[in-house]
Amino acid sequence: MSAYVLVEVDIHDGSLYEEYKKLTPASIEAYGGRFVVRGLSVQVMEGDWKHDRLVLLEFPSKEVALSWYHSEAYQQARAIREKASSANFLIIG
Template sequence: MAAYVIVEIEITDLETYQGYTKLTPATLEKYNGKFVVRGGQYESLEGDWKPNRIVLLEFPSVDRAKEWWNSPEYTPAKAIRQKAANTKMIVVEGYQS
């Protein structure tokens, strides 16, 4: 079942964060992950949520998403992101009808 990594990011150091955006796409391939949303424009429809940046990643499963997050390929990019941004990140199972 598909899984989604939902990320809310507040960039605190844009110059450093650009290194993260360059490294991350290549780390997804091995784990069959892909960007669905990558910081596009948004409009709040309900509530008081005002995120700075939203990213949505899709993986074939929760296990595959967690393998990517813990992978040696993603570790250097993750360290850059953690230095250059405040992040909230969850993984959620997709809906199977």
């Protein structure tokens, strides 16, 4: 069963965040993942949403998504993301 990683991002350093965006796709693809939503505009219809960016990833399973998240390749990108932004990461599935 597929699993999804939903990420809400607040960017503090746009140029550094661009470096993160360059590193992340290869790490996702290496685990059979793909971007479903990446940086599209968000229109709030109900409730409150105040983040700068929304990303939705799809992986073959929850186990694979967790393996990607903890992988050495993603940890290098994550270190950059944590300097450039704050984020909420959720796994669904």
